[in-house]
Amino acid sequence: MSTPKTIYPQSEACRLRDQPCIHCGRMSRIDRRPMPDLGDSKPDPDVSVLWFCPDVLCAGHDGFWIESQ
Numbered sequence: 001m002s003t004p005k006t007i008y009p010q011s012e013a014c015r016l017r018d019q020p021c022i023h024c025g026r027m028s029r030i031d032r033r034p035m036p037d038l039g040d041s042k043p044d045p046d047v048s049v050l051w052f053c054p055d056v057l058c059a060g061h062d063g064f065w066i067e068s069q
Contacts, residue, residue, distance in 0.1 A: 021053040
């Protein structure tokens, strides 16, 4: 089983765009959330990234990723 890539540097995460859902193909919005800073302030902090399908009946509604680590 592959490990999902959900953590990106902020500079890379800002370039990511909405993607088609991997389950149903509907255009899905991206959600970026800053990771907690544990005291080591980086110039390019990490961001948690998931895409969410707008269809409530789709398996991608709870979030999905588009690549593996």
